[in-house]
Amino acid sequence: MSSSSDLQSSPEHVVAKRARISQWPAVPMTRAFEAIDRIADKFPPESKGYPTVALTNGRVIAEDIRAPENVPKARTSVKDGYAVIAADNLMIRRVAGVATAGQPWDGILQPGECIRISTGAVIPEGADAVVQVEDTTLAGYDGDVEVAINILIAPEVGKDIREKGSDIKENDVLLENGCELGPAEIGLLHMFGIQNIEIYRKPKVCVMSTGNELVESYHICPPQGFIRDSNRPQLLSLFRSQGFKPIDAGIASDNIDSIEAAIRQASEFASVIVTSGGVSMGEKDYLKEVLRNRLGFEISFGRVWMKPGLPCTVAHGKINNLPVVVFALPGNPVSSYVCANLFVTPFLRAMAGCNRPKQPVIKVKLAAEMRLGPRPEYCRAWLESRCGETFPIANVTGNQISSRLPSLVGAHVLLVIPQSSTEKTQLEKGELVDAIIISSLF
Ligand SMILES: Nc1nc2c(c(=O)[nH]1)N[C@H]1C(S)=C(S)[C@@H](COP(=O)(O)OP(=O)(O)OC[C@H]3O[C@@H](n4cnc5c(N)ncnc54)[C@H](O)[C@@H]3O)O[C@H]1N2
Ligand code: MOO
Numbered sequence: 001m002s003s004s005s006d007l008q009s010s011p012e013h014v015v016a017k018r019a020r021i022s023q024w025p026a027v028p029m030t031r032a033f034e035a036i037d038r039i040a041d042k043f044p045p046e047s048k049g050y051p052t053v054a055l056t057n058g059r060v061i062a063e064d065i066r067a068p069e070n071v072p073k074a075r076t077s078v079k080d081g082y083a084v085i086a087a088d089n090l091m092i093r094r095v096a097g098v099a100t101a102g103q104p105w106d107g108i109l110q111p112g113e114c115i116r117i118s119t120g121a122v123i124p125e126g127a128d129a130v131v132q133v134e135d136t137t138l139a140g141y142d143g144d145v146e147v148a149i150n151i152l153i154a155p156e157v158g159k160d161i162r163e164k165g166s167d168i169k170e171n172d173v174l175l176e177n178g179c180e181l182g183p184a185e186i187g188l189l190h191m192f193g194i195q196n197i198e199i200y201r202k203p204k205v206c207v208m209s210t211g212n213e214l215v216e217s218y219h220i221c222p223p224q225g226f227i228r229d230s231n232r233p234q235l236l237s238l239f240r241s242q243g244f245k246p247i248d249a250g251i252a253s254d255n256i257d258s259i260e261a262a263i264r265q266a267s268e269f270a271s272v273i274v275t276s277g278g279v280s281m282g283e284k285d286y287l288k289e290v291l292r293n294r295l296g297f298e299i300s301f302g303r304v305w306m307k308p309g310l311p312c313t314v315a316h317g318k319i320n321n322l323p324v325v326v327f328a329l330p331g332n333p334v335s336s337y338v339c340a341n342l343f344v345t346p347f348l349r350a351m352a353g354c355n356r357p358k359q360p361v362i363k364v365k366l367a368a369e370m371r372l373g374p375r376p377e378y379c380r381a382w383l384e385s386r387c388g389e390t391f392p393i394a395n396v397t398g399n400q401i402s403s404r405l406p407s408l409v410g411a412h413v414l415l416v417i418p419q420s421s422t423e424k425t426q427l428e429k430g431e432l433v434d435a436i437i438i439s440s441l442f
Contacts, residue, residue: 015283022281024288024302026310029342029376035300036347039316039325043271045200045353052189052197057182058243060353062198065175070165071191075123078160082114082136082149083127086157092139095146099124116146123161130160178355200353204270205344207235208249208262210277210287211331216251230405231276231329231336238337239274242345244352249273254284260294263326267319272351274344277331280311287328291315297326305419306342307375308335308402314343332402338378338414341438364394364413364435370427372420380411381435394435412439 027035047062077083077099084093093114099105101120109115109126117123117130131151140148168174174188189197209232217228229251239246247269252262259278266273278287279302291297297317304312312335313328327344329336341359349357364383379400383392394415397407413435417427427433 018283022303022311024299024311024313026303026305027301028305032301032304032306032312032314032343036314036343037350039300039314040347040350042316042323043203043325043351045351047198047200047353049196050199052186052194055181055186055189055197055199057186059181060200061175061179061181061185062177062200062353064173064177065189065194065197067168067170067172067174068192068194070170071168072162072164072166075164076162077117077119077121077123077130078162079130079132080119081117081130081132081134081160082151083109083117083123084114084129084131084151084155085109085111085127086129086155086159088112091151091154092148093151094148097124114149128157128161129155131155132160176355178353180354180356202244203272203348203351204247205239205244205272205274205348206247206249206266206270207232207239208252208266208273208275210252210254210259210262210275212254212284214251214277230333231331234333234337235274235276235329235340238340238345239348242348244348246274254278254286256286256290256294259286259290263290263295264319267322267324271322271324272327272344272348273324274327274329274340276329276336279313279328279330285311288313288315291317291326291328295319297324304339305375307373307377308332308400309339309342309378310335310375312339312343330402333405334380334400334402334407337408338380338402341414341436342378359436359438361416361434361436362413363391363432364415365389365391366415366427366429366431366433367393367395369429370396370417372418372425372427374419376419377417378414378436379417380407381413381415382410383412383435383441391432392435394433412441413437 088111090112094112095116096113097105097107098116099121100118104122105115105124109124115124135153137150139150175185209229213226214229215222215226219228222228236246236248249266252258263273275287278285288302292299295317297315299315302313303310309330311330316325329339346357380397381394382397383394386393397411400407416434
């Protein structure tokens, strides 16, 4: 007997005939990363010209930016004080003039003279040291005007002078191709009056949930058996926090035609499509089927030997002759978020031209022992620094089951926990492990 709802397009989805063991090998993480890197090569970043005044944090530079001039351009004073000739033996100097920032003194300093000078002002010709005002006393004045000062500490040649080009030399590389802009980088561009630069375009990414059980989160009281879609807002928020402008592609129902139509429609807006749900062994898990048989995509991997995220699937191909990659993440809320962090954001950042697309990894110390499981695990943890400890202490965020979203709340890192072996079934309190940073640390 078969019911019409069982009759999806392929025999593998007639429930009585479905495979009872996944046909997809669970690839090791290294293979999954390599496969994604190979796909990234098919999506080279594109650049465009952009005015510096309109730049915002997170933009990525698509050229090497070199210093067009020295900084400082001329020798300048590091202190408010007096520009002097160090070799003068006299402690008393005649104040011959004033140099402030923006108003140089254009004479030539003579022996026995000094120039009152401000921080940032150009050192007058003939001077070779600056004495800070704290190391002087007044030696003579005429009304309100200083006439002579007494130097309390004899200066050495070069004292408190910023030599020409000592901060930045003309033609030095200021910012490398692939560097992400933050406040300092934006400041540098303005420092040199660089008006326009090449930056990379941000890739477009669509986020879609799949599942008959899903309703929009504004539902006050979903009917029995329904749940609110939390993955989509969560993933949209993740990609936004990374500086992308993700497109909300809604919820597709668990139906081969609907999923195919939703992916085709999403591909009109974005070349990267992120779905969640429908990738495991359930009778309504159609994502792999759609990707392979309906869209003719190459499935780079259909499972990964990791926890959470085992059924994570990545596929790529063409729709309307344009390249498209689909990250079909597992439905469990923690699984989709962990996989998005490990696989999708580094991919998007590579597509966006970043020269450091992956999250930083640091060493942390376990606050408590941990039992190892059969799969390598990415445990959520928050970090604290403790007095006398060299490494941050990692506190696991409670029960790590992949449906339990609170395990992500407050998590700074994903601990990289190896799978168990005959030699090692547990990590001890105080052991050092790698931790992938997934949130800002303040
Ligand atoms: N027989 C097997 N069953 C399962 C396996 C397996 O290997 N053999 N793998 C398990 C693992 S591991 C995971 S992870 C899940 C992933 O399954 P799917 O990707 O097919 O996801 P769904 O079944 O659609 O959903 C799983 C779970 O997550 C909830 N969900 C889905 N979408 C959302 C959403 N947008 N917002 C909130 N919650 C969502 C869904 O209701 C389910 O409870 O499969 C295991 N099963
Ligand atoms: O991969 Mo699943 O994410 O273990 O629950």
